[in-house]
Amino acid sequence: MSGGDLERDLERLRAATETITPGEGLGDAVMRAVKGAATSEDPLASIARRTSGLDAAPEITDAIVGRIRPLRGAVRPAPTPSWAEGVGRAGPFAVGIALLAAAASFVLFLSSQREVDATIVSSVDTVEVIE
């Protein structure tokens, strides 16, 4: 490439890039970066802050729904649980609760029996004293 060609190319590139202007958010972004550097923020915390507003374009939802469409016939739907499975699942808990209830009833029976006995004994004592 001759010196003239090079000069012409550079002139063309200069003209083509002359209208480049930053977007409106650049000043704010620079100030946030300066603030971050000045406060010697932890790099990972700085990255977390700067990526906190990340969101995909809403069209990604259509892409995802489009990917599940062909699967509709292919997936094996969950089998409806039968009553026997329910009995099998809940059975051990039911037996446990029944055992606990039986034990509690027995304890209650014993304690009331003891109270009745004590009442009878005290009434007999009273009768004997009277006699």
Add this chain to the structure above:
Amino acid sequence: MDADLRFLAARVAKGDDAAFRGIVDRTRAPLYRLAARLCGDLGDAEDALQDAYVDAYRALREGRWDGRSKVETWLYRIVTNAGIDALRKRRERGEKEASEPKFDGLVAAEARVALRELDAMLADLAPQDRAALVLTSVEGLSSKAAAEALGCSEGAIEQRLVRARTALRERQGREEARGS
């Protein structure tokens, strides 16, 4: 939010595919952010996010969602796994065939620069160590929540964090030695 998502998830499980769009619309933003932070690359993040939603749909239709855990937490875990898979695939294929993002029109330039910084900073870490660091230090999760997302114990998370931070310090030391 959670009640809505549970309702939608239950409808998808019963065969109402239209309800899945509602789940995607409600959870897309935080999960896209998570995928982008895990992958450090918007193209890979989009692929990982789409794979994760497809997995979630299959799981719902096949009755593999137990209905007890929160839908958000369950999806968070699926996206984390998809992000780790994407990092592994990128290591296998090399950097040459990076996929181009298609849905990044709303992503600010500042966030793109930050993601590039993050990717460069964590490039040498093993995918699981990198995920542990991103979940705790960038996503702000507790060790317990990060362990739940990665499907491991809190002790394993602590080990991964120690490994990751040690590798980052060693790298920083090498770079400073090269610079001086």
